[in-house]
Amino acid sequence: MIVVELVKMLRRPRTWVTIGMLNALPTLVAVLLALTDLGPRPGTGPAFLSAVLTDGTLFPLAALAIVLPFLLPIAVAVFSGDAIAGEAAAGTLRYMVIRPVGRTTLLVAKLVSVIAFVLLAVLVVAATAYVMGTLLLGDQTGATTSVSGTSLSATQISGRTALSIGYVVLSMLGVAAIALFLSTVTDSSLGAALGALGVLVASSLLFTLDAAAALQPYLPTRYWLSFVDLFRDPILWRDVVRGVVLQGVYVAVFLGASWANFTTKDITS
Amino acid sequence: MIHTRSLTKRYGPVLAVDSVDLDVRKGDIYGFLGANGSGKTTTVRMLLGLVLATSGGIELLGRPIPGAAREVLPQVGSLVEGPAAYGHLSGRANLSLFDAMGVGGRRRTRQQRIDEVLEQVGLTEVGRRPVKAYSLGMRQRLGLAAALLRSPRLLVLDEPTNGLDPQGIREIRELLLQLHATGTTVFLSSHLLAEVEQLCTRVGVLDRGRLVLQEELAVLQAPTGRTFVRTPDPDRAQALLDGRVESRDGRQLLVRGTDAAQINAQLVAAGVRVDELGPERRTLEQVVLEATEQAPVGSSRP
Amino acid sequence: MTPQRRWFLVGVGVLLLIAIPVAVRSLPATESDVTAADLLAKVQASGSVRYSGYAEAVGGLQLPVTDRFSDLATLLGERTRLRVWWRSPESWRVDAIGLTGETDLIRDLGGLATWEYEAARVTFTADAPVRLPRTADLVPAVLGRQLLGEAESDEVARLPAERVAGRDVPGLRLTPRDPQTTIDHVDAWVDPQTGLVLRVEVYGAGTSPVMSTSFRSLSTEAPALSEGTFTPPPGAEVRVEEAVDIAAAADQFAPVRPPGTLVGLDRRPSEGVGAVGDYGRGVTRLVAIPLWDDAADPLRDQLETTPGARVGRRGTVVTVGPLGLMLTPNRFETPNWLLAGTVSRQTLARAAAELEGAARVLQ
Numbered sequence: 001m002i003v004v005e006l007v008k009m010l011r012r013p014r015t016w017v018t019i020g021m022l023n024a025l026p027t028l029v030a031v032l033l034a035l036t037d038l039g040p041r042p043g044t045g046p047a048f049l050s051a052v053l054t055d056g057t058l059f060p061l062a063a064l065a066i067v068l069p070f071l072l073p074i075a076v077a078v079f080s081g082d083a084i085a086g087e088a089a090a091g092t093l094r095y096m097v098i099r100p101v102g103r104t105t106l107l108v109a110k111l112v113s114v115i116a117f118v119l120l121a122v123l124v125v126a127a128t129a130y131v132m133g134t135l136l137l138g139d140q141t142g143a144t145t146s147v148s149g150t151s152l153s154a155t156q157i158s159g160r161t162a163l164s165i166g167y168v169v170l171s172m173l174g175v176a177a178i179a180l181f182l183s184t185v186t187d188s189s190l191g192a193a194l195g196a197l198g199v200l201v202a203s204s205l206l207f208t209l210d211a212a213a214a215l216q217p218y219l220p221t222r223y224w225l226s227f228v229d230l231f232r233d234p235i236l237w238r239d240v241v242r243g244v245v246l247q248g249v250y251v252a253v254f255l256g257a258s259w260a261n262f263t264t265k266d267i268t269s
Numbered sequence: 270m271i272h273t274r275s276l277t278k279r280y281g282p283v284l285a286v287d288s289v290d291l292d293v294r295k296g297d298i299y300g301f302l303g304a305n306g307s308g309k310t311t312t313v314r315m316l317l318g319l320v321l322a323t324s325g326g327i328e329l330l331g332r333p334i335p336g337a338a339r340e341v342l343p344q345v346g347s348l349v350e351g352p353a354a355y356g357h358l359s360g361r362a363n364l365s366l367f368d369a370m371g372v373g374g375r376r377r378t379r380q381q382r383i384d385e386v387l388e389q390v391g392l393t394e395v396g397r398r399p400v401k402a403y404s405l406g407m408r409q410r411l412g413l414a415a416a417l418l419r420s421p422r423l424l425v426l427d428e429p430t431n432g433l434d435p436q437g438i439r440e441i442r443e444l445l446l447q448l449h450a451t452g453t454t455v456f457l458s459s460h461l462l463a464e465v466e467q468l469c470t471r472v473g474v475l476d477r478g479r480l481v482l483q484e485e486l487a488v489l490q491a492p493t494g495r496t497f498v499r500t501p502d503p504d505r506a507q508a509l510l511d512g513r514v515e516s517r518d519g520r521q522l523l524v525r526g527t528d529a530a531q532i533n534a535q536l537v538a539a540g541v542r543v544d545e546l547g548p549e550r551r552t553l554e555q556v557v558l559e560a561t562e563q564a565p566v567g568s569s570r571p
Numbered sequence: 572m573t574p575q576r577r578w579f580l581v582g583v584g585v586l587l588l589i590a591i592p593v594a595v596r597s598l599p600a601t602e603s604d605v606t607a608a609d610l611l612a613k614v615q616a617s618g619s620v621r622y623s624g625y626a627e628a629v630g631g632l633q634l635p636v637t638d639r640f641s642d643l644a645t646l647l648g649e650r651t652r653l654r655v656w657w658r659s660p661e662s663w664r665v666d667a668i669g670l671t672g673e674t675d676l677i678r679d680l681g682g683l684a685t686w687e688y689e690a691a692r693v694t695f696t697a698d699a700p701v702r703l704p705r706t707a708d709l710v711p712a713v714l715g716r717q718l719l720g721e722a723e724s725d726e727v728a729r730l731p732a733e734r735v736a737g738r739d740v741p742g743l744r745l746t747p748r749d750p751q752t753t754i755d756h757v758d759a760w761v762d763p764q765t766g767l768v769l770r771v772e773v774y775g776a777g778t779s780p781v782m783s784t785s786f787r788s789l790s791t792e793a794p795a796l797s798e799g800t801f802t803p804p805p806g807a808e809v810r811v812e813e814a815v816d817i818a819a820a821a822d823q824f825a826p827v828r829p830p831g832t833l834v835g836l837d838r839r840p841s842e843g844v845g846a847v848g849d850y851g852r853g854v855t856r857l858v859a860i861p862l863w864d865d866a867a868d869p870l871r872d873q874l875e876t877t878p879g880a881r882v883g884r885r886g887t888v889v890t891v892g893p894l895g896l897m898l899t900p901n902r903f904e905t906p907n908w909l910l911a912g913t914v915s916r917q918t919l920a921r922a923a924a925e926l927e928g929a930a931r932v933l934q
Contacts, residue, residue, distance in 0.1 A: 001370060001371065003369070004366055004369045004370050007366065007369075008355070008366060011357070011358060011362070012357065013357055045671075046671065047670070047671035047672070048671070050689050050690070050691070051688070051689075051691065054691065054806045055806065065671070090353055090355070091350075091351065091352075091353030092353045092354070092355065094314075094317075094319050094349050094350075094353070095349075095353055095367065095415065096370055096371075097317075097318065097319055098317040098318065098319060098342055098345070098347055098349070099342065099343075099367070099370045099371035099373075100318065100338050100339055100342040100343070100371050100372070101370050101371040102339070102371075143804070143805055145688075145691070145804035145805070145806065145807065146804075147672060147673055147688045148666060148673060148675060148686070148688075149675060149686035149688065149693070149801075149803075149804050149807070150804065151804050151805065225670050225671070228670065228671060228672075229668075232654075232666070232668070232673065234795075236625070236654065236668070238625060238787070238788065249588055252584065252588070253581070253584070253585050253588065256580075256581040256584055256585075257581055259577065259581070260574065260577035260578045260580070260581045261574075261578075263572075263574075263577060264321055264573070264574050264577075266314075266319070266320040266321060267314070267319040267320065268314070268319075268320065
């Protein structure tokens with residue numbers, strides 16, 4: 001079933017259109033940076049964006065930092081919100097269930113397919129950004145500087161880039177699980193996607209609010225930007241580990257809720 | 270093949286299906302009749318485990334549903350409330366994905382089986398076109414192809430000829446008869462009486478959630494013990510057959526007795542002209558109307 | 572399984588996920604029978620302890636300053652996340668972590684290096700004995716030693732133990748007896764083995780701390796910190812500056828000498844040149860910094876527009892929590908004195924008056 005869902009995801013035109021759109025913004029940023037040579041002021045703007053002016057090989061990370069806060073979660077919410085509700089609207093859900101595909105199997109396969117989509121999207125974004133970065137911004141230094149001011153070898157950089165790609169993918173698990181749950185509640189993909197985005201907007205807002213400090217460690221967006229910690233020297237694992245655990249908790253809770261809701265739900269679409 | 274016991278489904282205060290005892294036997298072509306909104310689709314969905322019954326039990330191929338859905342459903346082909354497919358994929362790709370889902374679709378024979386069912390439903394030529402370019406009838410055939418993909422022992426079809434032209438309807442009817450001949454039991458849910466009358470061996474009628482009739486079609490259509498006479502001289506005929514005429518409607522008389530030849534001889538001997546004469550058989554329409562009119566609106570039990 | 576039972580299972584799972592960490596956290600810390608005086612002695616003897624760790628500091632003071640003091644405002648008014656590697660007062664590294672970068676202080680044999688990632692800049696200076704507070708001062712062990720280092724045993728009392736950075740540590744409350752101070756008390760939790768202060772909370776008049784800093788993880792093994800001097804990464808801008816900040820510059824170059832005592836507080840011995848006066852003890856501190864006009868005038872404008880500011884004959888006074896700031900007027904031939912400290916408005920005014928007469932201008 002997982003294979004079927006992966007094939008469906010890969011053969012869907014929407015998948016590739018979305019990935020194309022995800023690539024558009026970092027590419028535009030790369031072109032603008034190359035033309036103007038104007039980085040953001042320190043402390044503002046996405047992570048790594050000031051560093052790429054001197055070192056184009058860091059652009060994959062800057063691209064991740066560009067798509068991570070908004071574009072990527074929107075894409076994930078749309079895909080995951082469509083997972084069950086979209087099949088219901090198309091009428092294919094009933095044919096899956098009477099095939100029969102176990103309903104829990106279906107939920108897991110859908111989640112895996114969304115995560116595979118995120119992985120694919122992030123890999124394409126990183127690869128495109130690497131090409132754009134080295135072509136447009138150049139590699140003027142030879143060695144790459146860590147956030148802590150030490151030099152990182154090419155092996156270290158590629159290892160840490162791989163880690164951060166993995167971390168970004170895991171960071172999307174929470175959104176995916178929330179949208180998947182909403183997708184089992186409603187037959188409207190749009191409703192499910194917007195519901196999940198609502199949760200994210202609320203989470204981002206609470207993250208900036210000092211009064212919500214007690215809630216902040218539990219917000220799904222809390223540790224998203226912690227992939228920057230992978231480029232400190234030595235790596236600051238603290239928030240990265242917490243981020244992964246937190247996403248795991250979100251998956252457990254919302255996949256559980258999806259299961260509770262969907263296993264005996266009447267499929268009337 | 271299908272056996273339900275007091276099957277009931279309640280949506281809040283609305284009783285959609287009320288104590289239905291279906292009995293579909295091996296080798297039947299079972300016509301499941303009912304007006305739109307009578308609970309047909311809900312019953313079909315319950316049979317396939319899509320909707321869970323409020324109370325009552327279902328046995329499909331001798332096993333309980335939804336408990337044994339995993340073992341039973343691979344042997345059942347179905348079409349529920351219209352076909353559904355992924356528009357951007359070709360018909361073949363849709364069938365291939367559909368077969369790969371869940372248990373029971375063997376990979377080695379998949380292409381061969383797809384070729385077979387596409388031919389059976391007459392889609393071989395358009396199998397590689399994306400489904401979004403299909404007409405309604407072609408989609409219906411694709412849905413049927415998907416139902417046939419695993420050579421099911423039981424076919425559960427909800428309105429299978431929807432959207433088909435008369436030619437297509439005849440082809441599908443022939444296909445179903447052919448499948449029936451090779452041992453497939455068919456459960457056909459429809460609101461088209463003619464379709465059921467031409468195809469089915471057994472009939473069940475659902476009215477406002479209740480099964481008001483379930484019988485062999487042959488029994489329902491057996492001679493009624495009356496003879497039907499149409500004549501340009503109804504008054505004379507009535508006088509002649511005095512006492513045996515049960516009802517008169519213009520130039521048509523219903524006469525008690527099954528011996529049509531004797532009645533004819535009597536009429537002709539008396540010089541009464543006869544246009545048409547024969548043993549009376551009820552149409553399915555009459556049967557269904559009678560069955561559904563018996564039940565007063567609003568009562569929960571006949 | 573019925574939907575009710577499944578929802579029940581999920582509910583129980585969620586409750587467990589929430590309750591287990593809460594329960595673990597709320598387990599009472601093991602109490603220690605160490606006395607307050609012994610604990611204080613431990614802190615005062617902890618100068619040579621090596622450690623590394625991660626700490627978070629939260630300041631609740633909104634300083635009405637900008638420009639050359641804006642780092643100070645961030646330090647006292649916001650949340651700072653710190654990574655620390657400490658070998659000795661002459662060899663340490665403190666990284667202030669931001670969401671998208673970091674600003675690191677690296678103290679080694681070559682002096683002090685400041686690395687700012689987002690600007691890709693390294694600044695080398697000599698470490699100054701007289702300077703403004705900096706991120707490294709927020710490390711709990713550093714701040715704790717600073718505040719408790721000069722306390723006396725009759726000023727401290729024991730507090731119940733708490734769990735800090737995974738250790739059960741006894742607490743200590745310092746209630747200063749200096750009459751001038753605006754600090755009500757300081758709570759500190761101290762590792763009884765090493766004497767390292769793991770958490771510090773500073774209270775002014777209110778019930779919530781005006782500054783708190785706490786280790787979140789701590790290792791007392793010798794930190795793996797490279798010996799020798801900090802090497803600027805390739806491509807970085809390298810600067811060398813004569814003074815770490817405006818206070819250090821004033822101390823070295825301002826042609827004035829403040830008096831030996833101010834409002835009854837003794838001047839602290841300093842290794843610096845001596846233009847900046849640093850008075851008081853422990854939590855009761857008052858500094859007098861001579862400022863040039865180009866630094867003082869914008870600061871004065873800023874202070875005067877602060878709500879609650881009082882502009883008097885002797886200068887402009889602003890208080891922020893327990894912290895008082897006063898800037899004397901711009902007068903010909905006398906420096907602009909910036910007085911800052913944990914003292915009241917009235918004490919500041921008296922200090923300004925004393926300075927006027929007692930500060931010696933070098934010709």
